[in-house]
Amino acid sequence: MNTDSTTSPVIDDSFPDRKQAEDIAAKVERFVRDVVIPYETDSRRDHHDCPTDELTRELRQKAREAGVLTPHIFADGGHLSQRGTALVLIRSGLSPLGPLACNTAAPDEGNMYLLGKMGSPMIRERFLQPIVEGKKRSAFFMTEPANEGGAGSDPSMMLTECHRDGDEWVINGRKAFITGAEGAGVGIIMARAQEGACMFVVDLPDPAIRIERVPRTIDSSMPGGHATVMIRDLRVPDEQMLGAAGDGFHYAQVRLAPARLSHCMRWLGACIRANEIASDYANRRMAFGKPLIDHEGVGFMLAENLIDLQQSRLMIDWCAGVLDRGEKGGAESSMTKVAVSESLMRIADRCVQVMGGSGLTEDSIVEQVFREIRAFRVYDGPTEVHKWSLAKKIKRDWKQNNG
CATH class of the missing domain: 1.20.140.10 (Butyryl-CoA Dehydrogenase, subunit A, domain 3)
Incomplete structure (x- = not known):
C-alpha cells in the first residue's frame, strides 16, 4: 500500500478552527470589498507604481480599526491552521492592496511565520511583534545577482559570506530582488560561514546595507519594489542569529x-x-x-x-x-x-x-x-x-x- 503523503488527499472537509477561520474570512472579505477596493485608484504610488508607505500606513490603520489587521495571527502568538489561513488569505487577495492592508502580504507573512516558529523570545519581542502589529515591514535577503553567479533558485550557490568576530558576526555580499527592502524596518539575511548557511535578523535601515537600485519590474503590488543591495561589513550580535551556525x-x-x-x-x-x-x-x-x-x-x-x-x-x-x-x-x-x-x-x-x-x-x-x-x-x-x-x-x- 502506498502511504506517500503526495498521493493522500485531504478528505475531511472539516478542521478544528474552520468556524473561527470562516468568521474571520467573512470580516476580511467585507473589509476588502467595502474599504480597500476604492483605494485601487489612489494616486499615492512611487516612481515604480508601487504603493507608498503613506498609503500602506493608512490602509493598515483602517484594517486595525476594522479588526482585520494580521487576522490569522492572534494576540497570544497563536496562528490559524494552514487550512484556516487559506480561507482568510484568499479573501485578503480579492484586491492587490488587500494583503498589504490586512498585513498578510509577502514577504511579511512568510517572515512572521518563520520568526514565530524559530525566533528566540528576544527575537520574537524585538523583531516579530512590530511586524505582526503592522508597524514595520520586513525583507528577506536570500537571492543574489545572477550575473555574479550568486544564489537564486539554488541557494547552495550563495556567495554572501559571514564570519564570527568575538560575540558578533560580520556579513559581506550583494543581494538582488529583495522585495520591500526599501522602507523595511526588519531584515532576515542569509549568508554562508565555514559551518554552513546562517540566518540573521537585523534592524533596518543600517548604514552597512546600501540599496544600489530598485529595477522596474512587471509587478507593482509590493511597497519598496525588488531591490539590489550591497552589504558591507555589517556587524550583527550573535543573539540575532536564528538557531546556530549552519542551520540556515x-x-x-x-x-x-x-x-x-x-x-x-x-x-x-x-x-x-x-x-x-x-x-x-x-x-x-x-x-x-x-x-x-x-x-x-x-x-x-x-x-x-x-x-x-x-x-x-x-x-x-x-x-x-x-x-x-x-x-x-x-x-x-x-x-x-x-x-x-x-x-x-x-x-x-x-x-x-x-x-x-x-x-x-x-x-x-x-x-x-x-x-x-x-x-x-x-x-x-x-x-x-x-x-x-x-x-x-x-x-x-x-x-x-x-x-
Whole structure:
C-alpha cells in the first residue's frame, strides 16, 4: 500500500478552527470589498507604481480599526491552521492592496511565520511583534545577482559570506530582488560561514546595507519594489542569529513551503475577483446581436476559469492539510505552486481576452492582476525548478523502491 503523503488527499472537509477561520474570512472579505477596493485608484504610488508607505500606513490603520489587521495571527502568538489561513488569505487577495492592508502580504507573512516558529523570545519581542502589529515591514535577503553567479533558485550557490568576530558576526555580499527592502524596518539575511548557511535578523535601515537600485519590474503590488543591495561589513550580535551556525538552509525550508502556499492563496483571491469582473463584462457587453457570454468562444473561456479556480482551491486545501499534519510539505508545496500559478495565469489571460481592449487598461484591476500573476510564476521558484525538484524525487523514490 502506498502511504506517500503526495498521493493522500485531504478528505475531511472539516478542521478544528474552520468556524473561527470562516468568521474571520467573512470580516476580511467585507473589509476588502467595502474599504480597500476604492483605494485601487489612489494616486499615492512611487516612481515604480508601487504603493507608498503613506498609503500602506493608512490602509493598515483602517484594517486595525476594522479588526482585520494580521487576522490569522492572534494576540497570544497563536496562528490559524494552514487550512484556516487559506480561507482568510484568499479573501485578503480579492484586491492587490488587500494583503498589504490586512498585513498578510509577502514577504511579511512568510517572515512572521518563520520568526514565530524559530525566533528566540528576544527575537520574537524585538523583531516579530512590530511586524505582526503592522508597524514595520520586513525583507528577506536570500537571492543574489545572477550575473555574479550568486544564489537564486539554488541557494547552495550563495556567495554572501559571514564570519564570527568575538560575540558578533560580520556579513559581506550583494543581494538582488529583495522585495520591500526599501522602507523595511526588519531584515532576515542569509549568508554562508565555514559551518554552513546562517540566518540573521537585523534592524533596518543600517548604514552597512546600501540599496544600489530598485529595477522596474512587471509587478507593482509590493511597497519598496525588488531591490539590489550591497552589504558591507555589517556587524550583527550573535543573539540575532536564528538557531546556530549552519542551520540556515533548514530554517529557509521552514519558511519556504508555507510561503509558497500563501502566495497561491492570495493570488487565487485576485483571480476570483478578475473572473468576477470579466464575467460581469461578458454578461453586459453586446456584440453581434447578443451578450458576449452567449458566444461560445467567450462562454467557454469563463467556464474554463471556473474549472481552474476550483482546481486551485482544492490543491491549496490539500497542501495546507499536509502542512497541518506536521509534514514538511516540500514536494506538495512544489506541486501546488506549479499547478496554481499556471492555472491562475490561464485565468488572468482569459479575463483580459474576454474584456478585449478594456482588459488592457488601468481602468480595470484585471490588467494588474495579469501582470502580478505573470511574476508569480517566477516568485518562490519558477515552474521549471519545481518540476526538476519533483523529477529528482521520482528518481529518489524509484531507487529506494527498486534498490
